[in-house]
Amino acid sequence: MAGKDQHVTKNSDGTWNVKGAGNSKATSIHPTQKEAIDSARQIAKNQKSELFIHGSDNKFRARDSYGNDPKSSKG
Structure with a gap:
């Protein structure tokens, strides 16, 4: 899950x-966006979830998926 x-x-x-x-x-607060992204990416990888990155205006700007591993799919 x-x-x-x-x-x-x-x-x-x-x-x-x-x-x-x-x-x-x-979960955590960081001085730079890069540090926050690095931290969030690690959490998303560990939890096999999605990472949503918002810009400085807090509008959605990027997304990375760490939960869709085709090797783990059962057919």
Whole structure:
């Protein structure tokens, strides 16, 4: 079973959140978007979920999938 999708979003103070889908609190807070993306990517890989990256305006800008491993599909 896949884990929660991870979102990278910008805070009003300029820091960046990593937050699991549906969570009210950030999993982690980072000074740069790159650091937040690196952290969120690792979580998404571990949980076999999706990574959603939002720009500085918090509009969706990119997505990576870590939950669709064709080798693990059962036919």
